[in-house]
Every structure is written in C-alpha cells, then in structure tokens.
Amino acid sequence: MINIAVVGCGYWGPNLIRNFMANQNTNLLWVCDLDPQRLDAVLAIYPSVKKTTYFPDILEDSDIEGVVISTPVSNHYQLAKSCLENNKHVLVEKPFVTNSKQALELIALAEEKKLQIMCDHTFCYTGAVQKIKQIIDSGELGDILYYDSVRVNLGLIQNDVNVIWDLAVHDLAIVDFLFEKKPTSVSAHGVVHTGNSENIGYLILNYQDSFIAHFHVNWLAPVKIRKTLIGGNKKMIEWNDLVPAEKVKVYDKGIDLLKCDREQENKIRVSYRSGDIFSPYLDNTEALSNIVKEFAGCIKENRIPHTDGWAGLRVLKILEAADESMHLHGAAVELDW
Amino acid sequence: MINIAVVGCGYWGPNLIRNFMANQNTNLLWVCDLDPQRLDAVLAIYPSVKKTTYFPDILEDSDIEGVVISTPVSNHYQLAKSCLENNKHVLVEKPFVTNSKQALELIALAEEKKLQIMCDHTFCYTGAVQKIKQIIDSGELGDILYYDSVRVNLGLIQNDVNVIWDLAVHDLAIVDFLFEKKPTSVSAHGVVHTGNSENIGYLILNYQDSFIAHFHVNWLAPVKIRKTLIGGNKKMIEWNDLVPAEKVKVYDKGIDLLKCDREQENKIRVSYRSGDIFSPYLDNTEALSNIVKEFAGCIKENRIPHTDGWAGLRVLKILEAADESMHLHGAAVELDW
C-alpha cells in the first residue's frame, strides 16, 4: 500500500480523493485544505481520512510517500518543492507550474532525490487517447501529416490565465503524449473581448518535417465542440469527444501521389482511396483511475511516469512561446529544446 | 431582354448556360469554347444557341450586351479587357483575375466605359448567406466578435493554386459581403504535403477593433466539414452548410460583463445568457439563378452589382497577402486599402 496525501480539495480534489480511495494499492492518509468547512464537507463520507489545514502536517508525516497537489497553479512550485525536499513523490495538477524555470528546478531536485514527479495530463489517460496512441504507434496511419483540434464552448472567462493556458493546454499535453517529435516553432493569435486575457486563441506548432498541429480554443462559442482530425497519408482519424458512441473513427482514406506526366504538369495525378470506417471499442475506465494507478505503480516500481515533469515542462515551454507569439502579432517564435 | 454570351463551357459552364436559359429577362445568344466537341455536347439540348470556337465572334456581335467569362483564371484578364473595350458588361468567375494590378486596371476601364464588372461570388447569393447578412444587418447579434470557418474535405490536390486560393476564396468573398469593415492585416500558415502548393491552410484576418476572422481550409481531411461560427456579444450564429435542414441557427447565447468587485479581482463577473435557438427558413433558390438575375438587373438598370470588381479586388488583395505571410512563416502582413 502506498500512503498518499492530497493537498487542495476544491473543484478537482473530490475526484482525486474518490479515486485514491477506490484504488486497492493506495491508502489515502491525509487531505489538506485551507478551508476547514470544505474539508469537513468533502470528507464526510470518508471518516477514516485525516484532515488538516496545516500543510507541514503532511511533510512531517514520514508514512506519506506520495503527495497530490491540487491547489491553484501559483502554489504548485512551492508546495511541490517542499514535498520533494521531504522525500515525497509528487503528482501535480495541470498546468504544472507557472514557468519553465520552476519546472526545470523541480525536475532537477526530483532527479537528485531519486523521486518521481508526475503531471496530471488527464486526457492522456482516457480510453480515446490511449487507443489513438496505439493506432499511431502501429504505423497504420502512415506518415502523420497534421493534427487539428477544435476545443470551444461558452466557458468561464478567466482573468488570471488566457484561453490557451486554460484549454489548449489539454491539446498540447495530448500531442506531446502521442508524438515523439517536438515543434521547432510556435505561432499564436488571440483576441481579448472581455477582461484582460485572450478569450479566443489559434495556436500553430510547426515541426521540422511538414507535420503541422493547429488548435482552435474559444470561450465564446455558442456550441460546445471537441473535435480532432489526425491526417496520415494512409489513414486518418476523427475524434469527437462529445458523442456517446464512436468517439474515435479511423477512415481508410487518403491519396496516393502518382508521377506527373509531361503534358498535364500542373495537374497532380493522385489516386484517391476511400474505404471502410472503423470505430474501435474504447476502454471507458475513468482517466483519473488510470492516473492513480500510474502514480502508485511508478512509486512502487521506481519508474518514470508516462507524463513526467519533462512532459509538463515541454507543454509549459510551448505555452510561454504562445504568449510571446501573441505579443508579436502571430510571428513564429522558435523553440529551443 | 438582355443578350448574353458565355465563354468557356467546362465544369461550371453548363450551370451558367442552364440558368441564363431559364431567366426570363436574358437571351443566351452565343457560347464560345475552344473545344468544338464539348460545345456540341453541352448545347445539344439548346439548339437555339449559336456556337463558336472563335472568341472575336462574340466581340463583334453588337447585339451582345453581357459576357460571362468562365475559363481558367489565367485568361480572365485578357478576355474581360477585350469585352470591356468592345462595350460589353462582364461577369467573371472566381477568382477574379490573377493579381490585384489586373483587377484595378479592369475596374478603371469599366468605370471609364460606364460598364459593369461583376464577380461570381456564388455563396453570397445563397439563401443561407443572404439570411445571415439580414440577421447581422438587423443588429440582432450585437457587436460581432469573431468569424470562424472550417472548410475541409478530401479534395483534388491542385498544382497551380494552393488550398487558400481554391477554398478560402469562398470565405473571403462571404466575409467581404457580410461586413463593411476591412482587415488591417493578414496572417497565413500553410503546409505542402504533396505537389508544390499548400494543401492545408490557416488564414487569419485582423481588424482595427477586436473582430477576428479565421479560416481553416484543407484538401486532406477524412470528412467534409463546412461549418462557420459567428459570435456576437448578444447572439451567435452557427452555419452548417452540409445539413439538409437547419443550416443556419441563431443562438440566444452570450455573456454580459459585469463590474468586478475589489476582492475577487481576478475573477471576471459575467452573467451567462442561454436562451432559445432559432433556425430561420432559407430561400432555396439556386444561387446561380440569383446571380443571373443580378447581372441582368445591373445591366438593365445601370447599377453596381453587390459583388462588383472592387469586391473581387478586395478578395485578391487578401489572397496575395496570405501568400506573402506564408512565405514569412505566418508573420502578419499589413493591408493598405
């Protein structure tokens, strides 16, 4: 049994608590939150869990092996650092920390202490993304040409982060998880209609080969859309996360480029393929349950999580570059890996 | 009766011919094409129409008042110029001509000759776009915040034009038709996967106020999508051109920005509105029939068409700026009106 503490039981905390309670290999010892009433309310159904409003209680409990940090992002760095210094593995909510310097520091500290840092990139642990990764890794799609995502809805306008940090962060974590390669530059376009942060964003990742990734995020859309297209030269994927069935469809569609003949040199000779459509069964285990399992497994077996601190850092560097590109009116900002 | 000639009877020509034959105020006298077999085939059911492979036949027929140019774009400029010089009104297929210099020259010539130049911006004459314009003009949407269009499918890869000139040209014509204002700069991103022209394109138009327009065009998508979102601060529109019913939906949705109070200064106080959805009945007259009517009406009444040479020019300037921006890796290219 891995002994766990959860810090912060706001919006996401109860879900974490429920999943750590349900996992057979974890033992939730403590939950910490600054608000004692919130603690009482959330833990009423888990009388065995200890409550505290005083974070050092957790640091000082030498039984605790892993700490889950589910507080506002501005506290992530300081809390995670303290945990690592006190020899505890950490699982941090997204976004990881507020800048890549902090991320690098935490990663170095964890490596020095031989501890794991894991980022809660939730979507990477869904049945849909797991299946898409499996399809991509099988080579079935051929060369991947593009990744295009639309993630829009009528959402809460926030003033402390813009829509790219709020919504595109999910897509960045997914793309980082699905593909080995890293973008060479980032272009971002955004508009502020209310408040002081961008509520519409368009983000483009350019890669060394001709692969391109594009994300449309919007807090002011009349309809909710979660649709991703992944184009390969052999097959293509459509992922609609909002439908109850057939979230992921694999299209046996594409083009085969033929040699041009002399006389029609400005008409490319392509042959279209259009075949079956296949919608694989998706494991519908709750993503958070898989995350708990991964965190516990990494602690027990001393292995690196699929979404480790480096993954969190890579996402952060793109978010930082996106902010810079928006200030440059969309000019491409080079990324240095 | 307005006497008309059609030049070019390739893919689009038969549709033009059919609509000019059907209109009660036009008289189709001539059809010209370089291929005599094509002429015979297309005109078999219209024995009254004269055929020619020799374009000057049309210029020399003083009965002809209007000429429709439906040839490859590289011939548009020369053919239109000859028509205007011979005192004939012209209706030109999209894209208007190959560059804005040619466009300006034709516009000047037409004004000098007191003739009309009309561009076949087909979508502007559909029931959907006409209804959307009416809704926008009524002020019902409030301040328009953004226009976002996705126009993707598994399309024919072309080598002489890229996907922006092929597909986004429709969206540019529509936006030009719907809104009075003109963009101040253009950013475009594209990728070449096959052949020598971009087959995926992302185009952004920036405006002086915070209005933004974005177009996603793609020849390599597994599914066909034609979906546009238009966000206003009072109401919003979703236009899905592929569904048989309810192409245009008006959502009584939006946000009202309230004053921030001191203590929660990084949470904007918004109140969401979410109300009825309304899908207006759309006139389903064929767009081309409306174009024929407009062209004939403009000749008869000596008035300027809704999609005149200036509209064609504005679209061309944006397409040229898009090409420039793509070569600058997406950097914004200023537009000078």
Next chain:
Amino acid sequence: MINIAVVGCGYWGPNLIRNFMANQNTNLLWVCDLDPQRLDAVLAIYPSVKKTTYFPDILEDSDIEGVVISTPVSNHYQLAKSCLENNKHVLVEKPFVTNSKQALELIALAEEKKLQIMCDHTFCYTGAVQKIKQIIDSGELGDILYYDSVRVNLGLIQNDVNVIWDLAVHDLAIVDFLFEKKPTSVSAHGVVHTGNSENIGYLILNYQDSFIAHFHVNWLAPVKIRKTLIGGNKKMIEWNDLVPAEKVKVYDKGIDLLKCDREQENKIRVSYRSGDIFSPYLDNTEALSNIVKEFAGCIKENRIPHTDGWAGLRVLKILEAADESMHLHGAAVELDW
C-alpha cells in the same frame, strides 16, 4: 416544513433522498430499508436522518405527513395502503401498483381519508415535457394528428416485467399528461427472444378522433434512441431527449388541404408549408426536484397532484390492455373508462 419518510433506498432511493434534503419546505425524518448496510452507506452523508429496517416505525411516527414508496412494485399496494390508513400522504414510484383493482382501491381510500396519492411519473416534470405541454395547450400545433415515440437501447432483460411495462410506461405517463383525451382501444405486439417476457414491443393507442399514438420499445437495440414526433396540422414537434441542446424543436411545417377539383379527383390538392424551426430554451431543473416540490405543495395546500392516482390508474389500464392484446396477437382491446 413537511415531514417526510422514504421507504426503500435501492437504485432510485438516493436520488429521492438527495432531493428531499435539498428542498427547503421538506424535512426528511426517516429512511426505511430492509438492508441495514445499504441504509448506512446511503445515509452516511446525511447523519441527521433516522434509519430503520422496520416499516411500522414510520407508520407510528405521527410527525410524518408524507411517505415516499420506492420499493419493488409488488410491495407498493400494501405499503401505500398502510400509509393511507395511518393518515399519511403517499408518493409512489412507477409503475403505480400491479393491477388496476389495487389502484382503484387506493384511490378510494385516499379520497375517503382526504389524503393525496401522487405517482412519480418522472418525465412529466422535465423541462422538455413541461415545454411541450405548454406548446400543445397554446394551440400552436393546431389539431394534433399523431404521437410517435421510439424508446430503444441495449437494456437489461427482465423476467418479472416485459419491455412495455418497463419502458413504454414512461410514454404512457407522458401522453396521459399531455392530452386530455383517452384512448378507446389498444393494440400491442411483442416478441420474446430471451427469458420469459417480451423484449421488443410495439404499442398502438387508438382514439375516437383520428389521433393515434404509437410506441416502439426495445431492449435489444444497438443504439440508444429516445425520439418522439408529435404531428399537428399547423406545426409539428420533434423531441430528441438524448441531445445536449435542442431537445425540443418546433417545425412550422404542415399541409393545408385544398378542395379537390373535378378532373383530378384522385390527386389531393395540398399546399405544403415549410418555415422556420424553433428550439425553445428548456428549464433544466432536475425532474425529481420538481416532483418533491409538487408533493410538498399538494400536502401543504391540500390540492391534487398533476400526476395523481387516477393518472397512475389510467396508465395501468393501458398496460393491462396491452398484455391482453399481445396474447390476442395484436387484436385491438377496447378500453372502458
């Protein structure tokens, strides 16, 4: 405050309990269930509520004004009767009781005791059905011609009730709620593929005028469908209960019958109307919250609930006639009201 007891905390019980706890005018005093562990688990978060496995505890508590019966249907009659005899109002889950004789007896007892019997016809208290009733009552649809519902999915095969008692009961409650008139006869067709009760059913209600209602229910469908069409001679409604938005659509569509002329007597002259489509905003209050409010209001104000014992009886009589019709291979069974 109305003092309430809930009897039975199986599948539906916790939802009832949560809603009675949330209502400001009700005070949940007792929950009774035969399984003490189930009681402990469900009531862990409501420590103020008293628990019992002994039903008479509730009958004997003179503070209790209303009892909610949420046990298997075979117990409904006996439990409700005891409650009424002990001067308590009752809210009974669907189906009301096992036969119409029991229903009549309970209704008579309640009237004698001046108590309310309410049936939990849940759908009647949803925003969708409430809005549909409002539209029908306004006369907007004109004469109602038909009601057609499809309610199919891959469901649990049950042996004690057939698919009509399990699924069509919802539609019968809705139709009873929406329309004043009562069917004159019932035809039902069913097939048994597994077990010993029908897993596919087709149910037809015939009315004195040419109104017809048809229900298709199926436990063996590959997809979940909840779609209802309501046709009027002026307008028509489509209700799709599974979509997140636009559950109810009102179509300004229909036909106007014209006089036949002599020469074309076998062609009816109709003029089609096809107009706007309107999707009203629906109140998304949880149905059960409205039921709790109605039950409390009826007790307090001594008024008859919208879905009273007579409504439950009417539904039962149709279910009984449906069973009889199935045994007669679909022959129409007359209903005597």
Next chain:
Amino acid sequence: MINIAVVGCGYWGPNLIRNFMANQNTNLLWVCDLDPQRLDAVLAIYPSVKKTTYFPDILEDSDIEGVVISTPVSNHYQLAKSCLENNKHVLVEKPFVTNSKQALELIALAEEKKLQIMCDHTFCYTGAVQKIKQIIDSGELGDILYYDSVRVNLGLIQNDVNVIWDLAVHDLAIVDFLFEKKPTSVSAHGVVHTGNSENIGYLILNYQDSFIAHFHVNWLAPVKIRKTLIGGNKKMIEWNDLVPAEKVKVYDKGIDLLKCDREQENKIRVSYRSGDIFSPYLDNTEALSNIVKEFAGCIKENRIPHTDGWAGLRVLKILEAADESMHLHGAAVELDW
C-alpha cells in the same frame, strides 16, 4: 446487344432511359409515351432513339427483346401481358400490378413462354442493401431477431394508394430480398387524416420463429427519416440511408444468455457484449444501373432475375393482407404461401 423499349417516360422514365443508354450491352430502340411533347423533351438529347405514342409499334418490332414498363400501375398488367404474348421479356416498375391474381397470371404466362419478368425493386440494387445482404448471408449477425424500419417525411398525400402501398412497399421488397423466410401473418394499423387513404401506417410481419419485422411509414412527419435496425444475437446493423457517409454500421453488440440460477429466477443472467463498430465501404453505383445490367444479363443468359415476378407477388400479397388487417382494426391476417 439487347434491344430494349421503354414504355412511359414520366417521373422515372428519364432515369431508365439514361441508364439503358449508358449500358454497353443494351440498345435502346424505342420509347413510347402517350404525350408527344413529353417524348420530344425527354429524347432531345438522344436523337437516335425512335419515339412513338402508339404502343403496338413496340409489340410489332420483332427486334425488341425486352420492354420496360414505367406507366401508372393500373396499366402494368395489360401492358406486361401484351409484351409477354409478343415474346418480349419485361421489367416492371413497382408496385408490380394491382393485385396478386394479376401477378400470378403474368408469372404463369412468362413461364409458359420461357420469358423473364423482373420487378424494379430499386433498393435491392443499392450498395447499402447489397452489403447488408452479404453481411447477413455471412452469418456474422447470428440469429436475426428483428427488422425495424422508419420511413417518414413530409410527402405528397395521394388518393389512389395509401402510405403503405407508397412507402412500405420499399421495405417489403428489401425484407423479401434479404431473408429467405416468409411471414406467417400481417398486422397493419393506419389513420386517414386527409383525403381518403391512410397517411400514417404501422405494419408488422410475424414469422414462424420469433423474428419480427416492423415498418413505420408516414407522409406527415416534420423530418425525413430513413432508419433501419436489424438485430442479431451476435451483431446488429444500423442503416441510415440519409447520411452521406457511414450509411451502414455493424455493431459488435449483443447479449449472451446465461443459465438462470435457482435463487434469482426472475433475473435473467445475461452478459452484455459491447465492442467495435464497423462501417463498410459501399459501392455507390447507381441502383438503376445495376438493374439495367441485371435485366440485360437475365435476357442474355436466360436466367431468373434476383427480383423476379415471384418477388413482386410476395410483396403484393403482404400489401393486400395489410389492407385487410387495417379494415380489421389491426387484427392479424394469416398469409398462405
């Protein structure tokens, strides 16, 4: 080359003519219609085809091997009979003839003359139905449990046939084509809202095993629906004929019935399977092109068409039984094969 004549060039005639012209093995010699202006209009683009308003011209032309009868149904019997008597094969539009007695007579005559009678059951020649037949024949679905079709729209009210003869005839032809077995009885329910024939119909076919087929047809629906569910105990099919892609989906879903244990005898133990969804590529050859090919092939090779006179007769017998059942208020009418 098979020499062909088409009789009747109303609504469907031009499609027949176009397909017989396109087929490489057929030679369209004559078209007959009572209206000479209609003949001129339709045949303007086919100057090689001879026109006549006098039907005996066709009977007397000994070059003609096959005649296509595309006139109002009331003339089918007499025209087909004359053709057979004059040693010509016949292809007859649906519905075959007006009653089963006529059908039997034509079938007997054709057999005596060693000629083919083919019925134009168009849907049986679509890529969708061909693929569904292939899947059923492969045994992939297991035992077929039910067939359920909805075919509704806002359609033309007709006075000479009811909605079952007009719309359900398609479904009857499809079911006859897909399955070997024949129904033992028919129940039908219909309502007349305008004119003098039923505009809403519900039709049920009962079979010796527990297979059941149900058809809902309606001329007064606000939306167009063409959706069929075919349930097997291993897999199930959903066929939506109105979508541009994925018309046919095969669901790897079903239930496996387990043995009941003693103690829970009123709960059937089933295990649900829920797996992949597969949407096969469909041949999109025009159905009529396949019909022309089949008719020509059957004449040339002297073989029986897939949709022969017996198929037409079987459909007619069900239509007649449906009418009888409607007059009996839905009582089952036995079929004698």
